[in-house]
Amino acid sequence: MYFVTFGTHQRKPWLARSNLHAAFLAFIQCGWKEHRIAVGRYVIMPDHIHLLVSGGPAFDVGAWVKLLKQCLGKAIRASHRDAATPGSGERLWQEGFFDHLIRCDEKLGSVWDYVRQNPQAAGLAEASEDWPYQGEFMVLDRA
Numbered sequence: 001m002y003f004v005t006f007g008t009h010q011r012k013p014w015l016a017r018s019n020l021h022a023a024f025l026a027f028i029q030c031g032w033k034e035h036r037i038a039v040g041r042y043v044i045m046p047d048h049i050h051l052l053v054s055g056g057p058a059f060d061v062g063a064w065v066k067l068l069k070q071c072l073g074k075a076i077r078a079s080h081r082d083a084a085t086p087g088s089g090e091r092l093w094q095e096g097f098f099d100h101l102i103r104c105d106e107k108l109g110s111v112w113d114y115v116r117q118n119p120q121a122a123g124l125a126e127a128s129e130d131w132p133y134q135g136e137f138m139v140l141d142r143a
Contacts, residue, residue, distance in 0.1 A: 001040075001052060001101070001108065002052070002053050002061050002099045002100065002101055003050070003111045005050050005097065006049055006093065006098070007049070007094045008048065008093060009092060009094055010094075011094075012047060013047050015076075016046040018133075019075055020072060021133045024049075024068075025137070032137075037053065038137075039053050039138065040052035040053070040112070041115045041116060041136045041140075043116070043119060043131065043133065044133035044134065045119065045122065045133075051115070052102070052108075052111065054140055062099075069093050073092045073093070076092060116128050118134075119131035119134060
């Protein structure tokens with residue numbers, strides 16, 4: 001199981017939008033149905049995304065994140081033509097991503113709490129459950 005974080009180029013606030021959340025959910029639902037790639041707790045912040053993801057022995061987290069960025073990039077470009085979104089040639093994503101392999105249940109609990117509390121800690125919501133761009137697609141555990 002991996003804790004993954006990736007962000008927008010120059011921390012541009014392009015992500016916390018309902019259409020992007022819908023594209024994210026469609027991507028992870030397809031990944032589960034077709035490849036048994038499971039996403040647990042996630043949060044979409046204005047300029048970055050945190051999530052927990054798990055796949056089988058052949059799971060390539062780097063290739064998966066690349067596909068997710070492509071999917072979300074299409075959603076960003078397709079539905080937002082205002083000054084706050086990127087032009088067709090503008091870079092969307094910060095290069096690479098951060099991933100951390102979670103090896104024990106204790107670490108999973110602390111990462112899960114960090115992801116869940118991120119909007120509240122950033123001052124975006126009074127309570128973490130009030131942030132509309134977060135959730136838990138599947139319950140992941142180390143078993």
